[in-house]
Amino acid sequence: MSDISDRRRAASSGRAPTPVALIGAGRIAAVHAKSLRDPAVRIVGVADPDRSAAERLARELGTDAYVRWEDLLELDEVEAVIVCSASDAHAEQVAAAAAAGRNVFCEKPLATDLDGVDSAISAVERSGVVLHVGFNRRFDPGFAELSRRVGSGGIGRLLQLRITSRDPEPPPTGYPRGPGGLFADMAIHDLDMARYVSGEEVVAVAAVGSSIVDPLAGAAGDIDVAAISLRFASGALGVIECCRISTYGYDQRVEVHGSDATAWTTNPLPAVTVQADAGGARSSPLHRFFPERYEQAYSAELAAFLSACRGLGAGPAASGNDARAALVLAQAAQVSLLEGRTVPVAEVGSPTTPSTADLP
Amino acid sequence: MSDISDRRRAASSGRAPTPVALIGAGRIAAVHAKSLRDPAVRIVGVADPDRSAAERLARELGTDAYVRWEDLLELDEVEAVIVCSASDAHAEQVAAAAAAGRNVFCEKPLATDLDGVDSAISAVERSGVVLHVGFNRRFDPGFAELSRRVGSGGIGRLLQLRITSRDPEPPPTGYPRGPGGLFADMAIHDLDMARYVSGEEVVAVAAVGSSIVDPLAGAAGDIDVAAISLRFASGALGVIECCRISTYGYDQRVEVHGSDATAWTTNPLPAVTVQADAGGARSSPLHRFFPERYEQAYSAELAAFLSACRGLGAGPAASGNDARAALVLAQAAQVSLLEGRTVPVAEVGSPTTPSTADLP
C-alpha cells in the first residue's frame, strides 16, 4: 500500500491534480475508478455510449457524463485519457487521443488486430505522448519480484516457467465470444506475463484446448480450457494452463525453474485465518476474481501512468509493443490449436511494429 | 483495502471533511498521519513540545504547528482530537479534550495508572463525546475473524488461547523503561487481544520473566522476555509469549483451541514469493514492525473513529473500560512476577470503572 501513500504525499506536496478523462463506464472502468478517487487526480468527464451507465459512474465520481468519447478530447484541460471502452474501439480512441496530444492509458487489448495495434502505436510515436497498456499483472508485487529475480540472475539460467490461470466463472452471457477468444481475451495476460517474467521473447507456441465448461464458448467456436506450451529464444520452456471455471476462486500463480534455484508465487489470501478439525486444516479462500486480487496492482498501474505523465519514472509499464507481442502470441496459439501444430511465432508476426524496437 | 475505498466514497459523496487536531508528532503520530491524508479528513493543527518535530509533521500534512496542545482545543472548528503524545500526558489531554466537547482518539495507554484512566473515563462520560482507545489490533482482519469465530461458537467452547508477540528490537535508547514496562507497554496489546478474541474477562494471571536481551531494560528493573498465563472466567486458559527481539521480523500470532475446532492466524507476508534450492524453500520475510504489519489496521481504526464521530457504526473499537481492563491485567502480571504467585485479577482492580459496565 506504500504506493498509495506516496501518491497522497505527492498530492499533498502542492502539485495540482492531473485532469483525467475516462472513456468507458463498464466493469473495468469501475475498477479503475476506485484508483482515480485520489487527491492527485481530477476527473473531468466520463463517456459511454450507454448514457445511463455514463451518468451513474459520473455521479459516483462527481464529474460530468458524455455519450460521445470524442467530446472528452475537446475539453482543453484534459491531460490524460483512460480508455476502458469495448475492445474493438480501443485502437481508434488511442490514436485519436494521441493525435490530440493526450497521454493515454489503454486497457488491454490495445487493438483486436495487428493493424489496429500498429496504427495506434504509430499515432503515439508521431505525437510523443505517453502510452501505457493495461497489463495490470506487471504491477503485482509477487510477479514483479519473480521478474526481478529472473532478470538479476537470482535463479541462474531460466529453464522452465509455468503459469496457472483460472477464472472463477466464464464471462457474462452477453460478453462477446468467438474463435480465439480465450487466447485473445484471457490468456493474453498470461502470455504477457510469460514475456515479462522471463525477460525473453517466445519463438514457438503449441496449444491444445477443449470446450467443456462454458456451452456459450463452444457454441461460438471457442474453447474454455487450454494448455499452451511455449519455447523461448534461449531454449527455456513455458507452460500456461487456462480454465474458465474454478470453484476455489481466482487462481493466478507463476513458477520459474532455474539452473540455480526455483521460485514461485502463491496466491495472496485475503485472510490469514486457518481452522482445523477432524477434516483437516482449512485456510481462507482465495480472492474471488480480478478486481479483488489485483486491487493493489490496478492502483499501482494507474499511479505509474500518472507518474509517467508527469515525466517521472515509469515502473514496469507495458508499451504498445508489449501489446503487439502478446497479441501475436495469442494469434499463434489459435493457429496452433486449429492446425494441430507447433507454430513458429515469426510466422504470425514480429513482437514489435516495423518502426520500433521495444524490449520486454 | 476496501475500508479505504469506502472512506473515499464517503468523502466524495458530498459530506464535508472532519476537522481533526493531532496532539503529538512522534513515531506513532507519523503512523496515524498516513491514515489522515484522506479526503474525509481536514487536519487543522499539530502540537508537540518539540517545536521542530511539530513543524516537520505539520509541513508534511500541510497544516499549522503548535507547541502547546491546549492551543488546539481553542480552535473552534476542531471536532476530533487524536492523542499521540507521551503516555504520561494522555489522561490529562483526553479529559481536557472531552471537557471541551471534542471526540477523542487516544493512543494506548489511556493513562499510566488506574486513577488517570478513571478520571479520563469520567470526563468522557460527563461530556458524552466519543472515545476510542488505540488498540489497533482489534482492526486486524485476522484477529477480528478469530474473535468473530469464537463469539459465534464457530470453534465450540473456548479451551485455550495462545498469543505470540515478538518485537524485532527493543525500544530506542531514550524510550522510558522501568519496572512493569514490558507488561504495560508491550504486553498490554496482547492482554487486550486476549479479552477481545476470547470475549471473556481474565480472572487470574501468572507471569514469569527474564532480562536477557535488552541491557537497558535490565538496568531499569524491567524484563524483556515474558510468559504470561491467564485463566479466563469460563476456566479456559491463555498463554502470552512476549520477547523484545526477533531476527525474523515482527511476529504476531493468535491461536484459539476450542471444543469443536481450532483456529489460528499466520503472520501476513508482505510478499508471496518462495524460492527453493538445496537449502530448502525460503518464504519472504515477515513485516519488520508494527507500522508495516498493522498499516491496514491503523487505517481502519481511524476510519472507525471518524465514523463514530459522525454517528455511524463503530466497529471493534476499544472503549475506556477496555483500556482499564488491559491496564489492570498488566499490573496483575507485574505483581505476579514480583511476588512469584498466581494473582487473582480482582485483587488489582475491576475491568470497569465504578460507574460503567462496558463488556469487551
Add this chain to the structure above:
Amino acid sequence: MSDISDRRRAASSGRAPTPVALIGAGRIAAVHAKSLRDPAVRIVGVADPDRSAAERLARELGTDAYVRWEDLLELDEVEAVIVCSASDAHAEQVAAAAAAGRNVFCEKPLATDLDGVDSAISAVERSGVVLHVGFNRRFDPGFAELSRRVGSGGIGRLLQLRITSRDPEPPPTGYPRGPGGLFADMAIHDLDMARYVSGEEVVAVAAVGSSIVDPLAGAAGDIDVAAISLRFASGALGVIECCRISTYGYDQRVEVHGSDATAWTTNPLPAVTVQADAGGARSSPLHRFFPERYEQAYSAELAAFLSACRGLGAGPAASGNDARAALVLAQAAQVSLLEGRTVPVAEVGSPTTPSTADLP
C-alpha cells in the same frame, strides 16, 4: 509404514516366506533389495552379467550370485522373479520367466519397443502367471489418494491435470542416451501417472523440448527439458513438465482441477523443521531423489506383488497393458517433438495389446 507392519504380521503368522530371485544388481536392484529384506521373502539368488556386482549384492542379501539370469529360472524353488536388469533385456527375461511358470515383477519399461511389450504380455497370458510392472508411483499415498478422489467424483468432472517432474541431476555418464530418451525413460512415469490419476486414456499429445542442461543428452539427440500437453478422451487436458536438473531436490507434484474442487499433492518433506531469520522462513529440503522419495512406495509395490503371487488382493499395480499404454504415449510425444505437431495417440498404437483389454 503400516504396510510394512502388515507384511511383518503376515510373515509372523506362520506362512512360509516366498522364494524370490533377483535379475540385475544395479541401482534399482539395490532399491528393491531394501524391501526384500523382509521375513516374508526368501531370496534365493541374484544374477548380473557383472559378476562382482552380483556378488556384492548377493553377499549383502545373504544369498548366491549368478552371472547368467537363465540359471535362476532353473532353481526349482523360485516362485517369483524380480527383473531389474538393463531395459533392453526386460522383454526376453519376462517372457522366459513367465514361460517357466514364475510370477514376474518387471521394472519399467516392460520392453523398449511395442513388439517386445506384446511378446512379453503374450507369454504372461499364455502361462497365467502374475505380472506387475514397476510404476512405483501408483503406490505413493498422495498420488493414490488423488486417483481415488478423481475416480470417486470427489472433485467433480476432471478438467485439468498437471504433473511436475524434476530430477536433481541427469543420469550418470554411462547411462544410455538417445532420441526419445527423456520421454521413454523419465516422462514415462509421468505419462503413466496421467492415466492412473485421471482414470482416462490420452487421445492426443503435443510436446515441445529443448536440450539445455545435459550436454550428453544433446550430443545423443535427446532433450533434457520438456513440456508435454495431453488431451484426454473426455476433453480434459493435461500438462507434464519434465526437467533433468533441480537444485532443490526431486520435485514430484500432481494437481487435478475439477468442476467441483481442485486437489494436489505437495512434496513430502523428510523433515518438518522450519527456521526463520531476516531472510525469511526456510523449510527443510525435499528428498534428494527417487530412492528416498519413493522408499515407501517401492516397498508397498513389492508387497502388493508378493500378495498377488499368494493370490491375495493386488492394489494399484500396473499391468502389461499399462506398460504398453505408457510406451505408446512416450512414442507419440517423440513424434510430436520431431514433427512439430499434435499427435493423435491412435496413430502410434493402441493402449492395449491386440488380445487384451485391460483398463487403467
Add this chain to the structure above:
Amino acid sequence: MSDISDRRRAASSGRAPTPVALIGAGRIAAVHAKSLRDPAVRIVGVADPDRSAAERLARELGTDAYVRWEDLLELDEVEAVIVCSASDAHAEQVAAAAAAGRNVFCEKPLATDLDGVDSAISAVERSGVVLHVGFNRRFDPGFAELSRRVGSGGIGRLLQLRITSRDPEPPPTGYPRGPGGLFADMAIHDLDMARYVSGEEVVAVAAVGSSIVDPLAGAAGDIDVAAISLRFASGALGVIECCRISTYGYDQRVEVHGSDATAWTTNPLPAVTVQADAGGARSSPLHRFFPERYEQAYSAELAAFLSACRGLGAGPAASGNDARAALVLAQAAQVSLLEGRTVPVAEVGSPTTPSTADLP
C-alpha cells in the same frame, strides 16, 4: 525409515538376534510389539497378570505367555527386558531385572515417586546394565533436529521455547486418574522435551490449569487443560500448553526462539494431499494419536536400546536421571497449581539421584 533398514542390515549380517522378554501386554506393549517384529530380535516371552491379554499378544508374536513377570527373569537366555506394565509396577520390575543382569527398557514413568526412581537407578548402577526410559519423543526426527540446532548454536542463544501438546481425547474410562495426573502422565513428556530440546535444566515452574473437558478428571481432583511456564537456568523461558481433547488430531509442536533465528516443527501429516473449493484449501488431517504419530520414533527408540545392549552407540536415549528430572518437574507443576505460586524446582528435588550426575 532408514533406521529400520539399518537394523535389517545388521540382522542379515550374521549376528544372532537379541533375546527379549516383554513385561506387559496392554496398549503401549502393542505399540512396541510392532517394532519387535524384526529379524534382529527374538521374543522369548510375554507376561501380564491378565492371562488372556498375555496369551493374545504372545500368539501374535509367536512366543510364550506368562502371568508372572518374575518367570521371565528366570529364563536364562533373556538379554533384555521391555517393561510396559502398569506404571506403579515399573520401579520394582526394573530393579529386579537389573539385579538379574538384564538390560532394561522401561516405558515412562520409571516410577511413580522419587523413591521408586532412586531405587531403580541404584539397582541399575550396581549391576551396570543398560537402562533406557521410554521418552519416545527424543527419537522424533523433528524434535531431535531442534535439539541439535539449539545445541550447536544454530539459533544463537535460546530465549523462548514453546511446546503445544494436545491429545485427541482423554484416557479411557478405566485409566487411573488423580491429582497431578495430567502433569505426571501427559505433560511429563513435554517436560522431558523442554529439557531435551533446550539442553538446560528448569529452575522454576508456574502452572495454571482447569478441569473443563473430562468430567472423570475433575471428579478425581485432576485438571485436563494446563499452561505451564518454565524458567531455565540461563534465564530463557518455556511455555507448555496441554489439553486432553482435540478435534483435529494429535497436536505436537515445539518452537524455539533464539537470538539468531527461530525454529519450529510442524505436525507431520500422514498425507500430503490438499483440496480446495469455495470454502478454502483443506489439508489432510493430523495423525490421530501417538501410535501413528510416533511410529517411527518408537521403532528408532527400541533400535537404539538394542544397539546399546550390543555395546554400540546409543542415540538420544533417556537415562534414569532424565526420568527423575521430568518427574521432579511434574511434581513442581502440581505444587505450583495447588499453591498458586511459582515453584523453585530445587524445592522439590534434584534432577539427579544423589549418587549420579547425568546431564540432559
